[in-house]
Amino acid sequence: MEPQDRVRVQLTVNGSEVSRLVEARRTLADFLRDDLGLRGTHTGCEQGVCGACTVLVDGVAMRSCLTFAAQLDGAAVQTVEGLAGDGDLTPLQEAFRRRHALQCGYCTPGFLMTATEFLRENPSPSEQEIRTALSGQICRCTGYENIVQAVREAAGTLQADQRRQA
Amino acid sequence: MPLIGVPHKRVEDPRLITGRGRYTDDVRLPGMLHAAILRSPRAHARIEAIDVAAARSAAGVVAVYTGRDIAGKVGPIPTAWLPPDSDIKATAHPALATDTVRYAGDGVALVVAESAAAARDALDLIRVSYEPLPAVVEQADAMREGAPLVHADAPGNIAFHWKAGQVSDAVFSGAEVVVRHTFRQQRLIPNPMEPRAAVAQYDRATGDLTLWATSQNPHIHRVLLSGVLGIPEHRLRVVSVDVGGGFGAKIACYPDEALTAFAAMSLGRPVKWTETRTEHFLATTHGRDMVIDVELAGRREGTLEAIRVRNIANMGAYLSTAAPGVPTILFGLIVTGAYTFEHAAVDVYGIFTNTTPTDAYRGAGRPEATYLVERMVDLFAREIGMDPIEVRRKNLVRPEAFPYPSALGLSYDSGNYQRALEQALATVDYLGLRREQAALRGHGRYIGIGCSSYVEISGLGPSEVAGAVGFQGGLWESANIRVHPSGKVTVFTGGSPHGQGEETTFAQIVADRFGIPIADVEVVHGDTARIAMGWGTYGSRTTAVGGSAIAVAADRVIDKGRKIAAHMLEAAEDDVEFAQGTYQVRGAPERSETFQAVTLQAYLAWNLPEGLEPSLEAAAYYNPSNFTFPFGTHVAVVEVDPETGDVKLLRYVAVDDCGTVINPMIAEGQVHGGIVQGIGQALWEGAIYSAEGQLLTGSLLDYPMPKARFFPTFETAFTETPAPHNPLGAKGIGETGTIAATPAIINAVVDALQPFGVGDLAMPLWPERVLQAIEAGRDGR
Numbered sequence: 001m002e003p004q005d006r007v008r009v010q011l012t013v014n015g016s017e018v019s020r021l022v023e024a025r026r027t028l029a030d031f032l033r034d035d036l037g038l039r040g041t042h043t044g045c046e047q048g049v050c051g052a053c054t055v056l057v058d059g060v061a062m063r064s065c066l067t068f069a070a071q072l073d074g075a076a077v078q079t080v081e082g083l084a085g086d087g088d089l090t091p092l093q094e095a096f097r098r099r100h101a102l103q104c105g106y107c108t109p110g111f112l113m114t115a116t117e118f119l120r121e122n123p124s125p126s127e128q129e130i131r132t133a134l135s136g137q138i139c140r141c142t143g144y145e146n147i148v149q150a151v152r153e154a155a156g157t158l159q160a161d162q163r164r165q166a
Numbered sequence: 167m168p169l170i171g172v173p174h175k176r177v178e179d180p181r182l183i184t185g186r187g188r189y190t191d192d193v194r195l196p197g198m199l200h201a202a203i204l205r206s207p208r209a210h211a212r213i214e215a216i217d218v219a220a221a222r223s224a225a226g227v228v229a230v231y232t233g234r235d236i237a238g239k240v241g242p243i244p245t246a247w248l249p250p251d252s253d254i255k256a257t258a259h260p261a262l263a264t265d266t267v268r269y270a271g272d273g274v275a276l277v278v279a280e281s282a283a284a285a286r287d288a289l290d291l292i293r294v295s296y297e298p299l300p301a302v303v304e305q306a307d308a309m310r311e312g313a314p315l316v317h318a319d320a321p322g323n324i325a326f327h328w329k330a331g332q333v334s335d336a337v338f339s340g341a342e343v344v345v346r347h348t349f350r351q352q353r354l355i356p357n358p359m360e361p362r363a364a365v366a367q368y369d370r371a372t373g374d375l376t377l378w379a380t381s382q383n384p385h386i387h388r389v390l391l392s393g394v395l396g397i398p399e400h401r402l403r404v405v406s407v408d409v410g411g412g413f414g415a416k417i418a419c420y421p422d423e424a425l426t427a428f429a430a431m432s433l434g435r436p437v438k439w440t441e442t443r444t445e446h447f448l449a450t451t452h453g454r455d456m457v458i459d460v461e462l463a464g465r466r467e468g469t470l471e472a473i474r475v476r477n478i479a480n481m482g483a484y485l486s487t488a489a490p491g492v493p494t495i496l497f498g499l500i501v502t503g504a505y506t507f508e509h510a511a512v513d514v515y516g517i518f519t520n521t522t523p524t525d526a527y528r529g530a531g532r533p534e535a536t537y538l539v540e541r542m543v544d545l546f547a548r549e550i551g552m553d554p555i556e557v558r559r560k561n562l563v564r565p566e567a568f569p570y571p572s573a574l575g576l577s578y579d580s581g582n583y584q585r586a587l588e589q590a591l592a593t594v595d596y597l598g599l600r601r602e603q604a605a606l607r608g609h610g611r612y613i614g615i616g617c618s619s620y621v622e623i624s625g626l627g628p629s630e631v632a633g634a635v636g637f638q639g640g641l642w643e644s645a646n647i648r649v650h651p652s653g654k655v656t657v658f659t660g661g662s663p664h665g666q667g668e669e670t671t672f673a674q675i676v677a678d679r680f681g682i683p684i685a686d687v688e689v690v691h692g693d694t695a696r697i698a699m700g701w702g703t704y705g706s707r708t709t710a711v712g713g714s715a716i717a718v719a720a721d722r723v724i725d726k727g728r729k730i731a732a733h734m735l736e737a738a739e740d741d742v743e744f745a746q747g748t749y750q751v752r753g754a755p756e757r758s759e760t761f762q763a764v765t766l767q768a769y770l771a772w773n774l775p776e777g778l779e780p781s782l783e784a785a786a787y788y789n790p791s792n793f794t795f796p797f798g799t800h801v802a803v804v805e806v807d808p809e810t811g812d813v814k815l816l817r818y819v820a821v822d823d824c825g826t827v828i829n830p831m832i833a834e835g836q837v838h839g840g841i842v843q844g845i846g847q848a849l850w851e852g853a854i855y856s857a858e859g860q861l862l863t864g865s866l867l868d869y870p871m872p873k874a875r876f877f878p879t880f881e882t883a884f885t886e887t888p889a890p891h892n893p894l895g896a897k898g899i900g901e902t903g904t905i906a907a908t909p910a911i912i913n914a915v916v917d918a919l920q921p922f923g924v925g926d927l928a929m930p931l932w933p934e935r936v937l938q939a940i941e942a943g944r945d946g947r
Contacts, residue, residue, distance in 0.1 A: 023283070025283070033192075034194075037194075038185070039185065039189075039192040040184070040185015040186065040187070041185070042189070042191075042359075042360070042410070044359045044360070044361070044443065045443040046442055046443060047443070047865060047866070047867065049865070049866035049867055050359060050443075050866055052359055079185065080183075080184065080185035081184065081185045081186075083184070084184055089180075089183065089184070093183045093184070096179070096183050097175055097176065097179040097180070097183060098175060100173075100175075100176065100831045100832065100835045102179060102182055102183065103411070103665035103666065103667065103835060103836075103839065104358070104359070104360065104408075104409065104410045104411040104664055104665030105178065105179075105182030105183070105187050105408065105410065105665070106187075106189065106358070106359040106360040106410030106411060107359045107410075108182055108183060109185055112183065127879070128875070130874075131874040131875040131877070132874075132875045134873075134874040134875075135873040135874050135875040137874075138359065138866070138871050138873070139359065140357055140358055140359050140411050140413065140839070140843070140871070141359075141411055141665050141835075141839045142835060142838060142839050142842075143835075143837075143838030143839040143840070143841055143842035143843075143872075143880070143903070144838075144842065144872075144873075144874035144877060145838040145877070145879065145880050146835060146838065147874070148874060148879075
């Protein structure tokens with residue numbers, strides 16, 4: 001297929017219907033950032049290792065740098081911009097701020113999306129489960145400690161622990 | 167309410183957790199073109215011919231440039247740190263190679279196209295004929311007689327030779343105990359998660375060039391690029407607002423940003439360039455890569471007397487912007503660590519090789535120095551049969567000795583090294599752990615305890631010293647505080663934070679002094695058009711130096727306000743006190759004016775004291791009188807599986823002293839991140855070149871980065887010994903974790919493997935290396 005070949009895709013992004021003609025080779029990351037102006041999704045390695053570009057596709061965390069936009073006809077995509085929308089921060093976002101779970105912020109959207117999916121699957125995880133779940137994401141700033149604590153807090157496990165200790 | 171020492175939530179976060187940050191690659195301009203750079207696949211070769219015809223005619227391609235096309239338009243990238251008396255060969259780096267490529271990743275051609283994809287496609291259409299030349303990768307090989315020369319004018323591939331201190335041979339020949347060892351500081355890849363990027367926009371009408379760039383120091387990039395591009399400095403604006411981590415890699419001035427700017431100027435359209443992660447591995451500076459020989463002399467009862475160090479530092483193919491300062495001043499002056507060595511000497515060779523240039527990487531010289539001294543203390547302790555903690559207790563600089571003149575001429579500002587050590591040992595229950603260790607060994611389990619009591623040079627630094635050590639800039643910092651008529655405040659800082667949270671800590675400093683809410687203070691950084699001058703963020707200097715500038719400027723604002731308030735209150739200036747946002751006549755609380763009322767009067771100027779100018783704004787240019795010397799003790803507890811060589815981290819305790827802590831939440835975050843980077847070097851990270859100069863670890867798949875699941879919960883604490891010479895008492899916390907963690911881990915693993923006769927291990931501690939060391943130790947018994 002020639003790179004200029006274009007494909008029509010219709011999908012939902014953060015709840016809005018989107019219809020676009022895209023280059024067949026256009027990645028979902030580039031599609032979100034350049035075609036839709038959703039620049040909260042960041043690319044860090046273009047090969048699926050760092051996880052900065054993670055978004056939810058039909059509720060499942062996916063690397064948008066390894067996914068073609070053309071694959072997503074009919075899909076529902078959620079990005080970091082779709083977490084709070086124009087409204088209140090999600091409990092996870094709140095916990096990230098309260099727990100100082102970000103420094104430069106570049107990897108943060110990927111962590112938020114991964115943890116959002118994870119907490120939906122496992123609402124009361126152990127610390128080790130959180131660490132394992134986050135080990136597909138790379139953060140160079142925080143040492144992960146506060147990210148883990150933020151996810152714990154969002155899960156409510158931290159409060160439950162505190163209640164037990166009290 | 168005091169705001170110093172308060173864990174205030176970060177003001178940066180709301181935009182960053184909602185995807186509304188403004189990173190360089192987020193910049194989109196109408197008509198913007200995209201650049202891609204063809205890089206040499208060879209480590210050393212002569213360029214015979216470059217054929218760009220096919221690329222020029224490819225769909226979407228607007229322009230293709232080779233080194234010859236840019237001759238006279240884009241100058242070579244200079245080195246900005248020239249240690250004196252070092253016979254330095256500061257070979258400037260051509261923005262594109264014309265005759266010779268000197269490392270795999272060296273730029274050869276620039277393509278500009280309508281899309282990033284078209285630009286990258288066109289790279290494949292450029293045909294370059296190379297005549298291969300022999301390459302040299304390791305510094306030891308580069309120094310050998312007859313080794314291939316990276317630069318014809320640097321015989322022996324010696325880029326510079328620098329010395330400090332002296333120790334007579336008699337000290338060593340007469341010493342009771344001498345320990346000698348060689349340490350290898352492996353090469354590391356900085357890997358901030360945001361790749362480097364640049365967007366350039368040129369206004370042909372005015373001659374103004376705006377460059378958005380991933381920079382830790384936009385003003386330094388402005389002055390250097392103004393020279394490289396031949397643009398008057400006042401026509402160049404560098405903007406770096408949200409930067410996704412730097413760790414030293416975004417200090418240097420690189421060809422790529424200059425080429426992007428050049429393309430925008432020649433084509434009259436905005437141009438963007440963003441590196442791929444592979445380009446980051448090949449074309450962004452690396453860190454460390456030193457081979458360090460150490461001799462330590464001491465007494466059998468445990469006193470450390472002298473240390474002699476020879477460092478052979480691999481500088482790569484060119485001397486990057488700040489690179490020569492790293493193995494010399496930033497390393498050499500601190501090899502005595504936190505101990506009272508009477509004698510010390512350092513001998514440093516910077517060596518050219520056919521590899522990517524090295525430069526600052528988090529800690530920059532100080533982790534390497536701390537590593538050698540902390541490892542040597544443990545080796546010495548083992549030699550004399552003493553607990554390594556006892557050796558530390560015996561030799562740490564004592565609290566009453568400050569300011570302490572080190573053997574290498576530094577003046578350590580303040581400290582209580584013993585307190586940090588004892589607190590860390592108490593937290594970890596050192597004696598209990600030793601008992602546990604002994605008991606577990608009986609069951610075939612091997613835990614180890616490793617300690618690292620560091621001191622670092624940070625808060626860079628007095629400008630006079632910068633000059634004396636060859637840094638081609640000042641190291642003061644600027645602050646401008648503008649109080650608006652309504653009492654809201656904008657702070658302009660020359661620091662350029664990129665994750666360290668100074669939009670918050672600096673707002674805390676100002677709000678604390680003015681007695682106003684943090685929300686009333688905005689901190690502006692990273693824009694040469696809005697900030698008069700700045701030296702940027704590196705060397706843990708931003709809070710200590712930039713924050714001090716802000717404190718001084720804030721006090722100037724308060725003093726001017728006091729004059730106005732005294733006039734309004736019809737009181738003598740000396741009788742007016744300022745506290746919690748209110749000017750008040752001493753002893754007469756009913757006679758007061760708020761900060762906001764005084765500010766408004768400053769702008770209305772209806773009733774100002776005779777001769778006082780309107781407005782309320784103050785600048786400060788703070789030049790520190792000394793470096794700052796953060797210190798602390800970290801203790802690591804590990805378990806090693808002697809069957810697999812696997813190292814498991816059980817506990818990690820850090821007690822750090824960075825002087826006055828402005829925001830403990832942020833400071834703790836810096837420690838966490840630093841620890842993980844330091845452990846990354848100890849256990850996993852390492853760049854590997856083939857003998858031909860191919861980077862074998864050229865992607866995140868091949869280069870292991872630390873991941874969340876490898877760590878326990880860190881136990882961190884601070885002691886506070888204020889810096890006596892700056893108005894905040896702050897010392898800097900950005901690098902302590904990285905400096906302390908690496909030797910703590912290695913000391914712990916070596917301690918765990920003592921029963922196997924293991925005396926040292928080469929980093930990183932990949933399991934096969936640990937197993938080999940165990941085997942070698944067993945054979946040696």
